[in-house]
Amino acid sequence: MDATRSGTRRMLRRLVMGLAAFCTLTTAQDSYDAVYNDIGSLPCVRLLNATGAIGCQSLNAASGVLYRTDTLADIQHFASDHDLKNKYTVVMPYWLLTSSNVETLRSTDKLSAIIAVVNGTDAAHTVAARPATINSPDSKCPNCEFGLYANTPNQYQWNPTGTDLLSQQFDFPIYALNTMDDRNIMSYNAVIQAVNINRFKGYSSYPLKSLQFHSFMWAAQDTGTCLRKGWCTPVGGASVWSTPSLNISSSDNKPIVVISAAMDSRSLFHDLTLGVESSITGMVTVLAVAEALSRSSIPLDTMQKHILYTLFTAEAWGFSGSQRFVQDISSPVNCIKPPASGSGCTYPFFSDLDFQHINPANIDIILEAGQVGGITSPAGGSPTLYAHIDNLQPTASAALLTQIVQVGSGALGNTTTPPATNAAVPVQAANGDGTQRGLPPSSAMSFLKARATIPTVVLTDYQKQMSSFTSQDLDDTWDPVNTVNAIQQAASVISKTAWMQAQGVSDATLMTPAQQQAIGSIQVNVQLVQDLLLCLTRNYSCPLIDGYLNVTASPSPPTRLPHYAGTLYSQSQPFSIFAWNFLANVTSVKGVTQNATGVPPPQVTGCSSRSETVQCTSDQFCVGDQCIQTMTRYHDAFGVGLGMAEDNSYFIKDASKPTWTESTWDPVGLRLFDVTSPGSQGGELAAGIVLTIVSIVLVVFGRRFLKKTLKVD
């Protein structure tokens, strides 16, 4: 009986204690939530190369009273206002984030952090409030130190108004706000509401709203140091190459037509990096070319030349993707440690060795799509495409340039079918004005560095100067008419030129009637261009991508995904994965080619939806629920200045080549809260001390009084 009672009592006691602990915890969380508002964050992070570091770092959890600046005058007022005695977080529109403004703020010793509003609903943050031209934050010649003309004196500056903000080092946090989804809209609204309260109070009537940042970056100094300590990872990802020639071989002596573009872009805030003009337009062009060429009535794998599509990533980081690809296909693989099973090599690491089928000596021409968005912001006007060639070996590419311009001029009849109200986008030689500028920064340079005489044309929408959107976080829109027209024309010109080249025709007028008829089958799908633009920028869960990857099956289907290359092997590569699937599908051997008896080869479908019953053979891949054979492969992309050791660690192999790494960082976070003035905090401390001292005095006197009157100790 007693035992039962004591057992019950013990249980009761446990229950009460558990309840008390729960209440205490709940209270702690509740009171935290009452004080702090954790908001989403889009940080600027630290990157390193062989010689130093760029981007942002904050050793301590910086916090500052929110201060709003909408104009240059506001920034100057902040700098000269001596009544501001605290540390401040300055909220400004993105376009005010220039090197000089940052320096002005930093030199005041009042700056704690900067918040740049990329897009917002407040009048000061709308597109209308932006100045006509916002200079690119990239260097005056992006990546040119790793390009073809790195050793050429006075190389042409393609981005003369570039502010080079991206290559600066900031020892305080910089974060972005962008109203791109619900979570970020909430963050934006919270910060703007708070900063407006502070402005209303004249930044003097406390409590004021303050923001604290956690953005500690582990890496310091440079890539060599941080790699030794294991505090950084190479910037990189997966490039994709694909050819319709399943039997391509390094010894087939068949020339190769390379059609290339970059997949990635860069900007200050990697979560916001889209690079619509910077790189997506080029990527869309190559995908549209691949789709157009797949409709050729003459099978591509039967032509005189191979066609090779290459989409490189980490190009914004010293052409890492293309340089590594060229390096790997140019040197024989000496596999020291073969894999236990499967293809590839364990050390040096390669996931497959099929790139050895590509003989660099066979590369016959290169056609590259650069910035072809035709976003002639803000004046409007219709775009023109310019074909650039190398100026060191101009004769090598002269014939190809003539052919491109000829195809672009509509020599094959109506090359494009733009909407009735818009004329076809003209294609001109970039050196048509008599100035030889050479190639703009492009992946083709990596091939030309290996062999300078490859005929190469890079197609862009600029003749002399890159878009001011280059490497900007604001590079997130396009012109629904001009951009689609320009991409369509670029894709049309590249696909037809490539087709003719693959047929061994260098002049449109020399084509046989059969060829003239066959080339008519190559039409760029405008709807596809529009879909790709949308899918690759704002909606990764669009039907086109969903058809390949079933992304809508995920609990939260992705929409806008960043085009920053990411870190090697540690971040997913959504655009590489999509490009692989898309290229695999359009270059694969399916029902399009017919075998000798005129019967299409049997198609196997259901490998994804009914994976338990339908399985592809070992030489096949399951793409879009269909078993296909394809010569489409990923290729690791990271700076060729870096090497990978046998233990999977990285080291600097050649400091003169790209060695970009990204620092590892603690979880970044922002929290919003009220602060009192330093004066009132001092007052609280003084009050506490005074109260305690008075109490001690009273106790001493009290003891004496009691001893005297009551005769007790």
Next chain:
Amino acid sequence: MTLLTFFGCAFTAYGPSLAIFFGFIAPNPQLVILLVSSRAESGLNMVAKHPKSVYNRSGYAFAAGMGFGLMFGIISYITQLVQSTGPGILMCISCPGISLYFVSAITTCILILHHSVWMMISFTGFTMRSYPRILWVIVSHYGASYLTLLNASPTVTLGCVYSIMGNIVLLLASIAIVMVDVRNLQQKLA
């Protein structure tokens, strides 16, 4: 910067009670035991310095009350005090110029002292079967608690001032009762 608030609030909330603890209670081991356990009066009387002293009971009551008060003060305020080390603060709703941490520190300080005197009054009340004293303890306890609701009142301007002043008045009233009781004891002794 936030350490200023933390130490300011810590001194405000616990400074006076700790001064009393170190001044009156800590020198006397029996009182320390009472402060912690509050259940050993008869036993302690036997080992007291003056086992027959009539003031023993008052002293024990005070120590036990102080123990009760400190327990209350730590449990109710420690979460907020720890929170005050962070950079953010919560403003007192009725007094938007003062942080809630500081207002709570003052309230905590007063309530710890309250518990000491309440315990003394209760001891006297229950030993002498004096129902008005017991009633006063209960009513003033409720009063002190409900007064703190004014801190969070959005409608009463300077509610925290009323709350603190009201609490001080209640405390002074209780102290007056205690002093009267001690005076009675003294007279009885005389």
